[in-house]
Structures are given as C-alpha cells and as structure tokens.
Amino acid sequence: MRIVDKLKQAEESGTPYFSFEYFPPKTEQGLVNLYDRIERMGRTGPAFVAVTWGAGGATAQRTLELSDSCQGIFGLDALMHITCTNMDREKVDKALAGARSAGVRNILALRGDAPRGDEFWSACSGGFTHAVDLVRYVRETHGDYFCIGVAGYPEGHSECTNLDTDLEYLAEKVRAGADFVVSQLVYDADVFIEWLRKCRAIGIDCPVIPGVLPVQSYQSFRRLIHLTKVLVPEPLRQALEDVRANDQAVKDLGVEHAVATIRKLQAAGVRGVHITTLNLENTVMRVLSALGLGSESRPPRSVTEPSGVPSAWDDFPNGRWGDARSPAFGNLGSYVSTYGTAMQKFGSGASVWGEPTEISDITEIFVNYVEGSLASLPWSDEPLLAETQKIKEELVRVNQLGFWTLASQPALDGAASDDVTYGWGPRGGYIYQKAFVECFVHQSLFPGFLSRLQNASPRITYYASNGAGDFISNAVGAQGDAATALTWGVFPGRAVVQPTLIDKMNFLAWRTEAFHSWAEWADMFPRGSPQERFLREMAEKCWLVNVVDNEYRNPDTIWNMFQ
Structure with missing residues (x-):
C-alpha cells in the first residue's frame, strides 16, 4: 500500500500512528536475528517500516532483501531508502527495478552525505546533485507507481545557513512529487512544532513525520550528536552526563525523554512519529508501552532472544566489537548517512587528511x-x-x-x-x-x-x-x-x-x-x-x-x- 494513503487516513481520523526504521546487519546471523525482532515488533502495528541504504548502494542487495521480507513475510509496508551519493542513473534504475519486482512501492529519496573525508558533497558522473533531482527522476520514469518520501531538517541542513532557504528547498521537493516528509531527529519538541508551522505557512501540506531516536546508550548517543550536530536540550545533555556510567539509568532517561517528547508533539496535533530503532527492541517497546501505542506495546517478557542469545544485545548495545550475531552489530553509519552529517572540516582541498603519496x-x-x-x-x-x-x-x-x-x-x-x-x-x-x-x-x-x-x-x-x-x-x-x-x-x-x-x-x-x-x-x-x-x-x-x-x-x- 502507498504509505501516504495510510498517513492521510490517520491524520483525517485523528489516530496516532508510528513507524520503525532498521538498517541491514553486517552478518548473515545478524540478519536472521533481526527478522525475529521485526516479526515481534511488527505485531504492534506500525504504519510502515523503513530500511536504510548504504552510500553508493553498498547495502543494496541486503536493503532490497530486507524490504522484500518486511512486505512478503511480515505483511508490513516497507519504505526503502535510496541516496544520491555515488549513485549514477544506472544504479538508481537497478534499485528501482528491484523494488518494483519485490512489490515495494514506497521510496525515501535522499541526497545522502558527502563520501567520508570529502570536504564538500558533489554528484558522481551521471548522477544526481540534489534529492529533488532524484524525486523528479523517479516521477518521470515510474509515474505514480512509487510513493515518495523525502527528508526535512527542523534545524536546517548542515550545508544551508538560512532556514528560510532550507524550507524552500523542502517545498521544491514536495512540488517535484514528494508525498510525505520524515524529519531529522527531534530531541526538542518545540523546535519541530515551530518548524512544522513554517512548513504549513509556505504551502507544504503533505504529512510531515518527526524522527525520534530514544537514547540507547551514552556512547552511541554521543557519537550520533557529534556526527549530526542535532540540537540537544541542555537538561537532557546534563542529565545524561550525570548518569553516563550507568547504562540502565541512561536507557531509563532515554525512554522518559522520548515519551515526553512524543506526548508534547501529540498535544500540538502531531499524529505520527518515526522511530529509529538502531535494530534494538526493548527500549522502543518500552516507549510504545508508556504511550499506549500498538496492539502489543509491551516489553518482551523473555530475557533471551528466540535463538538463545542473551538480552545483553539490548542491555549493552554493541559497537563494532560486539556480538556478530546481534541484529545491531555494526555502527551508526547506516543511520547517519541517511539524513546527513556535518563532519568537522580540517585543512583544505579534497580531503581532510591531505594528499598522501608515500x-x-x-x-x-x-x-x-x-x-x-x-x-x-x-x-x-x-x-x-x-x-x-x-x-x-x-x-x-x-x-x-x-x-x-x-x-x-x-x-x-x-x-x-x-x-x-x-x-x-x-x-x-x-x-x-x-x-x-x-x-x-x-x-x-x-x-x-x-x-x-x-x-x-x-x-x-x-x-x-x-x-x-x-x-x-x-x-x-x-x-x-x-x-x-x-x-x-x-x-x-x-x-x-x-x-x-x-x-x-x-x-x-x-x-x-x-x-x-x-x-x-x-x-x-x-x-x-x-x-x-x-x-x-x-x-x-x-x-x-x-x-x-x-x-x-x-x-x-x-x-x-x-x-
């Protein structure tokens, strides 16, 4: 089903809705165990599930496989990400053809980050310069088959210094054929509410969904903020610093803040929320349970995964040197490349690391x-x-x-x-x-x-x-x-x-x-x-x-x- 139709139905009826975002795990065992999680989390009734895309199609096959399984096996509408980074038209055509073959009708069209180490973003030969170019291309080549989502930036894109100009870029994407908007992460509800008011004022009347990532661990949150430069309210930042060495306290604080943020958004008339899971389950389920959302919005009762692997997967979220069987095995790259980062710039020229030849x-x-x-x-x-x-x-x-x-x-x-x-x-x-x-x-x-x-x-x-x-x-x-x-x-x-x-x-x-x-x-x-x-x-x-x-x-x- 086209996601925009579901969102509009929910908006018109005043029904709260939510969606999940996953990334393709690095290992086969991680993918198998992620399927177990998606099956359980899918019972809560998300409006859709999004699957991220590696720059240049690095995870193309696994992204398509995961999107296909979400729809064909679990009966969930999948939103498959596609980015412009290192993607020429041939690669985009192949990705879209794969989506159509799998019956995936929903695409999130993104520009993506500059390749790691580049000081500035530039299109590859035969590629697309902006997300709006990708939106136009999908519409020109596939008509109305695909429902297209795009990214929005309540605090402004890292490369745009004028918020009004940034809003106009978003409006241009909508005019080019985008059906709905998913925002960059929101940790301050007031920022999103004011930004949404401005969106409506300039004629962006499609569904706009705030992105929320509950704090899962201090280190992963610190790294995410370092990469995305998302504004964090000072009370949350200080509270996290105070409990940084207590993983359970960090998770409890993450749940508390996510719930408070979503409730404030709901009070302002925002019906939906897009939850980035980082392939973790327990914290997300606690948030849904506290909000009374979902048909099975309870934390899992079992202390182990069906495969018998300890729940430490979620208790102590893994970085690169975690358990390769974990659905979350990997890093934040799959997420931060989705909505853009603001890498610090060092030196000048093409690379922040100079031009090595020896x-x-x-x-x-x-x-x-x-x-x-x-x-x-x-x-x-x-x-x-x-x-x-x-x-x-x-x-x-x-x-x-x-x-x-x-x-x-x-x-x-x-x-x-x-x-x-x-x-x-x-x-x-x-x-x-x-x-x-x-x-x-x-x-x-x-x-x-x-x-x-x-x-x-x-x-x-x-x-x-x-x-x-x-x-x-x-x-x-x-x-x-x-x-x-x-x-x-x-x-x-x-x-x-x-x-x-x-x-x-x-x-x-x-x-x-x-x-x-x-x-x-x-x-x-x-x-x-x-x-x-x-x-x-x-x-x-x-x-x-x-x-x-x-x-x-x-x-x-x-x-x-x-x-």
Missing part, C-alpha cells in the same frame, strides 16, 4: 590522530576515547613504527562500573578488559610481525587478513572458531555479561568494511592521480591484524609484538 604520509596521519592534532580518520569519525590515554604513549610508538592502529583498548582488572572513563552497566559492579590492538600492517612489515605472533605465548591470539581474502589466525582450529571476550562485567544479581567479543565472523565483517574505506579514500582523488593510485596500492599491500592479550592482569606482552 607510506610516510600515512604514518604521519595516524600519528597525528593518536596525538590528537587530527580529529578523524577514514576509518573513524571521532577523536579517540578518553580510555585510550592510558595507552597513548605505546600507540604513538606503534604508529611511528608503521603499524597503523584502527582500534585498541587498555587492559582493566576490576574497574568500578561507575567509573566515568571505563565504567558501564549497573552500579556496584566491576569491569574487566583484555588489551587489544587492531592495525593495518604493510606487506613489508607483515612477515616479521606474523613470525612474532606465531612464536608468542599462547596468551596472544590474533586474526589477520588481506584485501584478497587470505586469512591467518591461531584462534580458529579443529574445534571451529573460538569467540574471545574482550570486555566483561560482573554485577550484583546477574550472570557475567560479555558485551564485546571478537571471533572470525565479526572480524571478517569488519575486514570488508576496513578495506573498502581505502577505496573510498582513493575515490576522492581524480582517476589515475598519484594519490588515487597510491591509496589503491595500499589496499592491496596491507594486512588487517587484530591482536588480543588474554592476560588482562599483566598486559605488557602485547606491546612486545610491535617492533
């Missing part, structure tokens, strides 16, 4: 990042976390030697769970961590490095792979892949929690993304340029290596591997 240039970039004079990398949108200060001296040395670190953590032996730097989980618990380092290693250094790893104490486990798919590890044997807990917590009244694991499945999932980032970086430069050729050469000549020291009480051995 190995020493790469080394300098990584050293500058670890030392703090560079705030991002092609593999990381943020500065290093505070906990890294504990191993900063070693990280600088390692990078100076040419081991380019992408991720790391220090060892911990019973830090208090309410420690402002290292803590997580309920109060009264203790946190443990194994030291680990993940890095790119050039092929000239790799044989000697591998030899040291292979001859090291059994306490050292490692995974290594190159872009061609070669894989070496001492953690995968005759008994299969052994998952290694990198972080765990001991809390009163509950079993030991292991929210952060490393195994072959999640290492290889990240391997694909890590090597793809070399290509994205290379694409920022003209084809055939020295920079472009050099970066593609690095992707071919590097290994990605993850090293874990399983002796968390005396972790010095790990640093002896880097010589």
Whole structure:
C-alpha cells in the first residue's frame, strides 16, 4: 500500500500512528536475528517500516532483501531508502527495478552525505546533485507507481545557513512529487512544532513525520550528536552526563525523554512519529508501552532472544566489537548517512587528511590522530576515547613504527562500573578488559610481525587478513572458531555479561568494511592521480591484524609484538 494513503487516513481520523526504521546487519546471523525482532515488533502495528541504504548502494542487495521480507513475510509496508551519493542513473534504475519486482512501492529519496573525508558533497558522473533531482527522476520514469518520501531538517541542513532557504528547498521537493516528509531527529519538541508551522505557512501540506531516536546508550548517543550536530536540550545533555556510567539509568532517561517528547508533539496535533530503532527492541517497546501505542506495546517478557542469545544485545548495545550475531552489530553509519552529517572540516582541498603519496604520509596521519592534532580518520569519525590515554604513549610508538592502529583498548582488572572513563552497566559492579590492538600492517612489515605472533605465548591470539581474502589466525582450529571476550562485567544479581567479543565472523565483517574505506579514500582523488593510485596500492599491500592479550592482569606482552 502507498504509505501516504495510510498517513492521510490517520491524520483525517485523528489516530496516532508510528513507524520503525532498521538498517541491514553486517552478518548473515545478524540478519536472521533481526527478522525475529521485526516479526515481534511488527505485531504492534506500525504504519510502515523503513530500511536504510548504504552510500553508493553498498547495502543494496541486503536493503532490497530486507524490504522484500518486511512486505512478503511480515505483511508490513516497507519504505526503502535510496541516496544520491555515488549513485549514477544506472544504479538508481537497478534499485528501482528491484523494488518494483519485490512489490515495494514506497521510496525515501535522499541526497545522502558527502563520501567520508570529502570536504564538500558533489554528484558522481551521471548522477544526481540534489534529492529533488532524484524525486523528479523517479516521477518521470515510474509515474505514480512509487510513493515518495523525502527528508526535512527542523534545524536546517548542515550545508544551508538560512532556514528560510532550507524550507524552500523542502517545498521544491514536495512540488517535484514528494508525498510525505520524515524529519531529522527531534530531541526538542518545540523546535519541530515551530518548524512544522513554517512548513504549513509556505504551502507544504503533505504529512510531515518527526524522527525520534530514544537514547540507547551514552556512547552511541554521543557519537550520533557529534556526527549530526542535532540540537540537544541542555537538561537532557546534563542529565545524561550525570548518569553516563550507568547504562540502565541512561536507557531509563532515554525512554522518559522520548515519551515526553512524543506526548508534547501529540498535544500540538502531531499524529505520527518515526522511530529509529538502531535494530534494538526493548527500549522502543518500552516507549510504545508508556504511550499506549500498538496492539502489543509491551516489553518482551523473555530475557533471551528466540535463538538463545542473551538480552545483553539490548542491555549493552554493541559497537563494532560486539556480538556478530546481534541484529545491531555494526555502527551508526547506516543511520547517519541517511539524513546527513556535518563532519568537522580540517585543512583544505579534497580531503581532510591531505594528499598522501608515500607510506610516510600515512604514518604521519595516524600519528597525528593518536596525538590528537587530527580529529578523524577514514576509518573513524571521532577523536579517540578518553580510555585510550592510558595507552597513548605505546600507540604513538606503534604508529611511528608503521603499524597503523584502527582500534585498541587498555587492559582493566576490576574497574568500578561507575567509573566515568571505563565504567558501564549497573552500579556496584566491576569491569574487566583484555588489551587489544587492531592495525593495518604493510606487506613489508607483515612477515616479521606474523613470525612474532606465531612464536608468542599462547596468551596472544590474533586474526589477520588481506584485501584478497587470505586469512591467518591461531584462534580458529579443529574445534571451529573460538569467540574471545574482550570486555566483561560482573554485577550484583546477574550472570557475567560479555558485551564485546571478537571471533572470525565479526572480524571478517569488519575486514570488508576496513578495506573498502581505502577505496573510498582513493575515490576522492581524480582517476589515475598519484594519490588515487597510491591509496589503491595500499589496499592491496596491507594486512588487517587484530591482536588480543588474554592476560588482562599483566598486559605488557602485547606491546612486545610491535617492533
């Protein structure tokens, strides 16, 4: 069914409605478990479910598969995202043809972000410059078959400094054929209400749905705000700072604020709300339950997923080094690329990381990042976390030697769970961590490095792979892949929690993304340029290596591997 027809029916009858947004998981097991969640959450009666789209069609097949399943298996109207970023007309035609073949009739047409590291957004050859161009193209080529949604920005798009001009751009998208609008995240109801009034005043009379993302964890929320620059009311920001080391308190605060925001929107006559789930379930269900929305708006009674995987998936939402079986395994990239970010700009030219043509240039970039004079990398949108200060001296040395670190953590032996730097989980618990380092290693250094790893104490486990798919590890044997807990917590009244694991499945999932980032970086430069050729050469000549020291009480051995 065309989503706009459902929305208009709800608006005319005064019936509250809601929708969910999901992203395609990185692993097959994560996708299978997400289907379990969508089936349960679908029973609450969402007006539709949205599925995000990776830049340049990076998740095209999985996005289409997920959208198809939402409709064909679960009976939910799917809203499939499509972005302009790195998408020429041929790719757009293929995506739209796939949607039609699957019976998906609803599209969210977005421009998307500039590719990571670009200072400014630009269309690819044969592509689209603005979302309005994509809207017009869909209408010209498919008529009224597709119901088209577009994004709106209550605080203004990051690249538009005039709110009135930004509103006119939105009106132009509606005039070009958009049927409804989904807004960027809303944490201040008053901002959205005033923006909606202005939308109506200039003739935007289609359904406009506010986007809401309940705070799931302090770190994910902090990163989201860093990337999107969404306005956060000071009381919420301060309250989160006060409970940042208590995961349950953060979730409770997230539910409380989301419920209060939606109630205020409803009181102002806003009927619908679009909930970004980040593929998590419990917090979203608590919000629906508090609002009395949905036919089954209750938190799940079971403490485990149907597959038997602990509910720590939701209790301690996973970052990259989470459980690869989790539907939420991955990062925020699938969300932030949907509605646009405002990356900080460093330097000038095409890249915020200069124009590398030699190995020493790469080394300098990584050293500058670890030392703090560079705030991002092609593999990381943020500065290093505070906990890294504990191993900063070693990280600088390692990078100076040419081991380019992408991720790391220090060892911990019973830090208090309410420690402002290292803590997580309920109060009264203790946190443990194994030291680990993940890095790119050039092929000239790799044989000697591998030899040291292979001859090291059994306490050292490692995974290594190159872009061609070669894989070496001492953690995968005759008994299969052994998952290694990198972080765990001991809390009163509950079993030991292991929210952060490393195994072959999640290492290889990240391997694909890590090597793809070399290509994205290379694409920022003209084809055939020295920079472009050099970066593609690095992707071919590097290994990605993850090293874990399983002796968390005396972790010095790990640093002896880097010589």
